Amino acid sequence: MPSVAVIKSPDTIRTVRVPPGQRQTNNWPVLHYGNVPRINPDEWRLRIFGLVEKEQSLSLPEFEALPHAKVFSDVHCVTGWSRLDNLWEGLPASAIKDLVEILPEARFAIVHAWGDFTTNLSLDDFFQEDVILATRHDGREISLEHGYPVRLVVPRLYFWKSAKWITGVEFTSVDRPGFWESHGYHNHGDPWKEERYG
Numbered sequence: 091m092p093s094v095a096v097i098k099s100p101d102t103i104r105t106v107r108v109p110p111g112q113r114q115t116n117n118w119p120v121l122h123y124g125n126v127p128r129i130n131p132d133e134w135r136l137r138i139f140g141l142v143e144k145e146q147s148l149s150l151p152e153f154e155a156l157p158h159a160k161v162f163s164d165v166h167c168v169t170g171w172s173r174l175d176n177l178w179e180g181l182p183a184s185a186i187k188d189l190v191e192i193l194p195e196a197r198f199a200i201v202h203a204w205g206d207f208t209t210n211l212s213l214d215d216f217f218q219e220d221v222i223l224a225t226r227h228d229g230r231e232i233s234l235e236h237g238y239p240v241r242l243v244v245p246r247l248y249f250w251k252s253a254k255w256i257t258g259v260e261f262t263s264v265d266r267p268g269f270w271e272s273h274g275y276h277n278h279g280d281p282w283k284e285e286r287y288g
């Protein structure tokens with residue numbers, strides 16, 4: 091495979107990289123609601139639907155065949171830990187614009203994950219150049235507990251927006267708070283503004 095350019099998330103070039111109220115860790119804690127799903131990669135599909143000209147449903151081989159990119163980013167979990175220097179590999183979110191024609195009424199992306207989990211993002215946040223649908227982390231396939239086969243990574247927002255085990259991206263005209271956003275977390279979640287709770 092030809093080597094791909096690394097997109098550096100802008101927060102990684104700040105002089106101070108740990109946002110207020112956070113402390114740095116070298117571990118990678120596992121956090122989520124419910125159980126780790128057992129996903130059969132042969133049955134996995136990524137559905138792109140909602141306000142699009144034509145829906146898409148990609149199998150894992152179809153997803154893997156799309157041109158991938160690498161993103162270098164920091165992770166900030168609202169519970170207080172920050173993990174710097176993560177290298178993700180996968181499909182840049184912006185590539186979805188070429189896969190489906192998004193209708194002009196669309197203003198939000200609702201990302202769906204296994205077991206009815208969702209998280210909501212404005213199209214502006216979803217299409218930042220460092221947002222990635224990742225299959226690999228630091229050179230290895232993402233493990234089951236961290237979101238195998240594909241997880242979202244939204245580097246500029248608290249990590250609860252980075253849905254694990256994703257199954258779909260829906261485009262809507264109206265915002266729809268996701269799982270954590272309807273359980274007390276902020277609708278946006280900028281760690282530099284400490285947008286922790288709603």
Ligand SMILES: Nc1nc2c(c(=O)[nH]1)N[C@H]1C(S)=C(S)[C@@H](COP(=O)(O)O)O[C@H]1N2
Nearest residue numbers: 119120121122123203207236250252253254
């Ligand atoms: N599907 C799913 N994705 C999820 C969650 C979840 O409950 N379900 N929790 C979020 C939260 S609150 C955090 S902090 C991160 C943790 O990711 P990690 O376990 O890889 O560190 O996953 C996010 N993605």
Ligand SMILES: [Mo]
Nearest residue numbers: 121167168250
């Ligand atoms: Mo979290």
